[in-house]
Amino acid sequence: MIPRPTWNAWKVWRRNWDVFFKTYRVNFLPPFIEPVLYLLAIGYGLGMFVGEIEGIPYVLYIAPALLAISMMNSSFFECTYSSFVRMYYQKMFDAMVSTPLSIEDVIAGELLWGATRSFIYATAMLVVLVAFGVVSLPTSLLVIPFSFLAGLLFAGIAMCFTAITPGIDTLNYPAFLFITPMFLFSGTFFPLSVLPGPLQVFALAVLPLAQVVTVTRSLTLASLSPLFLYSLAWIGAVTAVFFFLSIYLMQRRLVV
Amino acid sequence: MQPIIEARGLRKDFGALKAVDGISFSVMPGEVFGFLGPNGAGKTTTMRMIECVSPATAGMLTVFGIDVNRDAREIKRRLGVVPQETNLDPDFTCFENLVVYARYFGIPRAEARERAEELLSFVQLLEKRDVPIEKLSGGMKRRLILARALVNSPGLLVLDEPTIGLDPQARHLMWEKLKALQAAGNTIVLTTHYLEEAERLCNRLVIMDHGKILIEGTPAELVHQYAGEEVVEVDHTPEVVACLQEMGARYEVFGDMIEVFTDQPREVAKRLLSDCNPGRVFVRRGSLEDVFLSLTGRVLRL
Known part of the structure; x- marks a missing residue:
């Protein structure tokens, strides 16, 4: 019953990679411009009034959150809207499964590509953050490999929604009801400790972005959070579950 | 093989x-x-x-x-x-x-x-x-x-x-x-x-x-087997239908035309012309379309 993708998934990944670099000028703009805008407006602008959080200058506090949000958005939106377009409108998956590729290979390739997008965006953004001097080196370099794992987590969750959505419009539900609240309530722009107790527990138990923020912040501040290992293990386990679950759900949708 | x-x-x-x-x-x-x-x-x-x-x-x-x-x-x-x-x-x-x-x-x-x-x-x-x-x-x-x-x-x-x-x-x-x-x-x-x-x-x-x-x-x-080499087409009138039934020929009605499937198309056409006041009569080659329509019917599939 457990899906068994093979290394052929690489060929699907490579197809998406080729398309991405065909249009790289458009694709590379957001990871460079977005953090600059956020750093200026929220980090320095709002930061003037906030001062410090837990003894850390506000701009340093939100820099890792910007990275984590970028990992989430780039992989989540790739494996929801973009994958859906490839599957439903472009009939890309149909074309691929007529070759020696299996549906497991195709979905695994899409997931790995979603993770790669997170990796590309986080790396580009890290360059900007280093230039602004708001992240510690060399520990922040570990964000680069971590962004792939975090990307794979969100890609798997996203692909589950893609597998069960009736149409492209209904993908707006997870985008607004899941991603947007998570963007605000995962210890991104203010610490979880200001939330009511039950909400804190909820965030730490089930919100993927809260775990990713914890790990990323530990790396960019070069100071280990007590939750670091918990969050890392959480991400590893949940990523594995959603990786296989999303492939299974896609098989159920597409193999008829 | x-x-x-x-x-x-x-x-x-x-x-x-x-x-x-x-x-x-x-x-x-x-x-x-x-x-x-x-x-x-x-x-x-x-x-x-x-x-x-x-x-x-x-x-x-x-x-x-x-x-x-x-x-x-x-x-x-x-x-x-x-x-x-x-x-x-x-x-x-x-x-x-x-x-x-x-x-x-x-x-x-x-x-x-x-x-x-x-x-x-x-x-x-x-x-x-x-x-x-x-x-x-x-x-x-x-x-x-x-x-x-x-x-x-x-x-x-x-x-x-x-x-x-x-x-x-x-x-x-x-x-x-x-x-x-x-x-x-x-x-x-x-x-x-x-x-x-x-x-x-x-x-x-x-x-x-x-x-x-x-x-x-x-x-x-x-x-050859299902349509015959040639097919007779004739205008759909009650007289023609009566004639064909009398001859015992296999035919199908297609709007205002009737198609007759027979291995003696020329004889059928001749008899229609002489006895049944048919309007127009054609003899044409049988095609796969005749086979197809006679087997699957003419009803439009939705």
Whole structure:
């Protein structure tokens, strides 16, 4: 019953990679411009009034959150809207499964590509953050490999929604009801400790972005959070579950 | 000689619907084998089972002597597929489409590029080599899909409605390409509801309806057996109907025309002219269309 993708998934990944670099000028703009805008407006602008959080200058506090949000958005939106377009409108998956590729290979390739997008965006953004001097080196370099794992987590969750959505419009539900609240309530722009107790527990138990923020912040501040290992293990386990679950759900949708 | 495809009691259910209801057929090497039938007859479902993308509900199906449930990857490696729906990769040019598709088969890059050039020239798209897919006409897209299906030098080509929606020029060009492939000894399975297409291309064909195979044979055999060499067409009037009933002839009413299937068309026409005040009477060659319509009826399928 457990899906068994093979290394052929690489060929699907490579197809998406080729398309991405065909249009790289458009694709590379957001990871460079977005953090600059956020750093200026929220980090320095709002930061003037906030001062410090837990003894850390506000701009340093939100820099890792910007990275984590970028990992989430780039992989989540790739494996929801973009994958859906490839599957439903472009009939890309149909074309691929007529070759020696299996549906497991195709979905695994899409997931790995979603993770790669997170990796590309986080790396580009890290360059900007280093230039602004708001992240510690060399520990922040570990964000680069971590962004792939975090990307794979969100890609798997996203692909589950893609597998069960009736149409492209209904993908707006997870985008607004899941991603947007998570963007605000995962210890991104203010610490979880200001939330009511039950909400804190909820965030730490089930919100993927809260775990990713914890790990990323530990790396960019070069100071280990007590939750670091918990969050890392959480991400590893949940990523594995959603990786296989999303492939299974896609098989159920597409193999008829 | 071992058949390329062999199906025994093949069945596919979608819930309560029996899309393919226990069909048996075999396709021999070098043959062009056609599936004809009205919409919803089960042709596409049969193709999808051969392509190993849709699992059968019951029955046996082997392609290249391999059971489809045993090694789908190996079968697909040796298969060329032209789907009914155009699913070219819109993010790439014609040339890139072929090269990227070749990569799915694990064909080395240099070989893939060479093969892509050859195939573009075969389907007469060499001057569209670097043009994005959206800039192609319908006929060009279908030809590019044919080229794409040939990228792995398949041992079997499966075409689902290869000329659907094409204008006559584009259709004839597609036929020309398929004829060339046939002459080169390729084994081809195709579905169509253009009867002229089936008559021109197929060595052997089956007519399907409601998931079952109604008849099987060469186009000439089927026309001979089910329509007769010639068909009499006559205006539909009560007098003519009375006459035909008196003669005991087999006929069908088609709007304001009646078609009479008989092995003595000239005699029938003569008697109609002399005795029945028929208006217009024609004698024409029987066609696969007559076979098709007499077997599957004239009722429009929705």
